Amino acid sequence: MNFTQIRGHQKVLKLLTRIRETEKFASAYIFSGPEGVGKRLTAIAFAKSLLCMAKNKDSCETCPACIQVERGNHPDLILVKPEKGVITVDSIRNLKRTLSWKSFAGGKKICIVDEADQMNIHAANAFLKTLEEPAPETIIILITSKPYRLLPTIISRCQQIKFQPLPFPDTAELIRLKKKEVERNDALLMASLTEGSPGKALSLEVEYIKELRDEWIEKVKFLINKEPIEFWGEDEISPKDKKELELKLDLLILWFRDLLRYKIYKNIEPIFNKDKAEEVSLQEAMFRLEDLINILFIIENYKATLDYNINPQLTLEALIATLKSRDKNLYSYQF
Ligand SMILES: [Zn+2]
CATH class of the missing domain: 3.40.50.300 (P-loop containing nucleotide triphosphate hydrolases)
Structure with a gap:
């Protein structure tokens, strides 16, 4: 080349x-x-x-x-x-x-x-x-x-x-050049998940990614219904595979960003989980704008701590304490 x-x-x-x-x-x-x-x-x-x-x-x-x-x-x-x-x-x-x-x-x-x-x-x-x-x-x-x-x-x-990330449409196009079976919307989802990194996107299996994403969607549904749920399971608190956890958190971040995009634009055009557009609109309605921003803040902080080998349990406790003092209503989600 x-x-x-x-x-x-x-x-x-x-x-x-x-x-x-x-x-x-x-x-x-x-x-x-x-x-x-x-x-x-x-x-x-x-x-x-x-x-x-x-x-x-x-x-x-x-x-x-x-x-x-x-x-x-x-x-x-x-x-x-x-x-x-x-x-x-x-x-x-x-x-x-x-x-x-x-x-x-x-x-x-x-x-x-x-x-x-x-x-x-x-x-x-x-x-x-x-x-x-x-x-x-x-x-x-x-x-x-x-x-x-x-x-x-x-x-x-x-x-x-x-080097900067590639624009998402270019990344999606590269993904589809190498993996012809990947549909356009899925390629865009992968481009967005990997923030414009064709190399990273091509190393991931689309179906597996969607499975992981669907698990989060279910968990968020429980969260909204205030049903008891262990949002952060054993895998999230004491991760055996840090890369896998980073990937899962990226999926969760992408999901909440889509809820936020939909809340702002009331339109499916800017969202990346297009195959779940209906679920996006349903879940978005259950959160206030400031809740979505706060939740994204928590997950992104949590992800950042992984890179520095800080005890995730301590980080989570600190984050929950922060939230408690910031927004009592959000804490009621038992996040
Ligand atoms: Zn030569």
């Missing part, structure tokens, strides 16, 4: 093209932005355009260098990624050794560190030394969806290039 085949990210591609044309390379870049929007694809396309033997504006896709990059075996392109969720100091030492060798093709050496935020502290410190003493003709690209987890000393030595 070359630059012309990458969907979206026009600003980033323009910037990278300018860097390549003016040859004003930084020794290291951070490609940051949401998961699954094409950071890695862009990094590889950029590397390919620098290694391509045709030396045109974009990579030719046919020369031996382009083919080697595509196959992942170009000797001047080094890929580092986490193993079992961590990038170890040994990987960074290997990288340092490889970077000290001369380029095989006589041009640049490019190193891409995928999920760079997964470097443990020893790896990060070793990596910092690599950045402090950059090897000549070497370009390092760190890829991360969580730049705040990188050492500030690493960030300050790199040029940061920020």
Whole structure:
């Protein structure tokens, strides 16, 4: 894939093209932005355009260098990624050794560190030394969806290039290009759930997502009817799988955002759970506008705490206490 085949990210591609044309390379870049929007694809396309033997504006896709990059075996392109969720100091030492060798093709050496935020502290410190003493003709690209987890000393030595989510219709279109059986409304639901991340959306099964969503809809129904219900079950309070819980919370957030959208616009056009339009209109009527805003505030806060390993039980208690003092009526939902 070359630059012309990458969907979206026009600003980033323009910037990278300018860097390549003016040859004003930084020794290291951070490609940051949401998961699954094409950071890695862009990094590889950029590397390919620098290694391509045709030396045109974009990579030719046919020369031996382009083919080697595509196959992942170009000797001047080094890929580092986490193993079992961590990038170890040994990987960074290997990288340092490889970077000290001369380029095989006589041009640049490019190193891409995928999920760079997964470097443990020893790896990060070793990596910092690599950045402090950059090897000549070497370009390092760190890829991360969580730049705040990188050492500030690493960030300050790199040029940061920020990727934005893709617009939802573009994401939906990409989903349907890869998975032709997905219906348009479902593709839009997935695009919205993943906030414009085709990579993330394609890794999820639509039917499974809808099942999870339907469980929430039932729970909210109970909540509205003030029937006793354990809204947050064992899976939510002591999650075994944090990613799965994040996904479930994203679905719940999406549902309440749709209730809020419907309350404001009284129209199904802006909602994403279109297959549940009737349920949206029924449930929306049962909440006041301020309740919906407060509920979204709680769930989003709850989700944010997951990333910092704060005890979810404590967070929930604190949130409920906050609500109690803010809005007695809302607390009666026993949320
Ligand atoms: Zn080429």
